[in-house]
């Protein structure tokens with residue numbers, strides 16, 4: 001009987017292992033294709049040089065980011081290398097101050113403060129913070145707020161001053177702008193932009 005032959009079971013184990021490894025490799029490649037910058041769902045870093053919108057797509061029943069025409073960030077158009085360096089710097093600033101001890105991004109973090117995944121698209125920058133900070137662009141308003149959040153409170157809970165320099169604040173702005181252009185399949189749910197007629 002072949003079922004009594006250990007070699008039969010060994011061949012079975014080895015072949016299922018090989019099949020599993022091939023499937024795992026295929027899934028990993030597929031995931032990387034979707035999640036790397038420049039992939040299907042994540043834009044390249046130079047998206048910081050563009051207008052970002054957020055539109056409701058009826059047949060998907062969710063909001064999707066749209067990438068529009070050129071919109072310089074802090075009056076500048078960044079090369080691919082500069083854009084990547086700036087976004088990376090922003091990520092390191094966010095990690096250095098443990099922003100996710102209070103905030104959430106992509107579902108990770110704490111719920112003490114607003115979700116930052118789509119913070120760049122928050123209509124409050126135009127409605128509240130631009131007038132409060134006396135700035136004329138959304139990017140400048142965010143940078144001003146990040147450097148002195150205690151001076152521009154809009155909520156029941158206040159953000160403490162984490163002593164960000166202008167360079168650090170601008171790098172965080174670039175990071176938030178890039179993140180807002182990631183297609184998160186409508187997450188966080190209930191987030192409304194000015195373009196979407198939200199408040």
Ligand code: HEC
Pocket residue numbers: 093094097098099100101102103112113114116119120122124142146152153154155157158159160162172
């Ligand atoms: C101790 C908790 C805490 C930490 C740490 C913190 N924040 Fe905040 N943050 C808040 C609170 C509370 C608000 C709401 C403040 C308001 O609206 O006046 C806020 C608001 C914001 C907003 C505006 C969000 C929006 O769309 O309304 C941004 C952007 C932001 N924080 C970024 C950061 C970044 C970047 C860091 C790290 C450098 C950070 N925060 C660290 C508590 C925190």
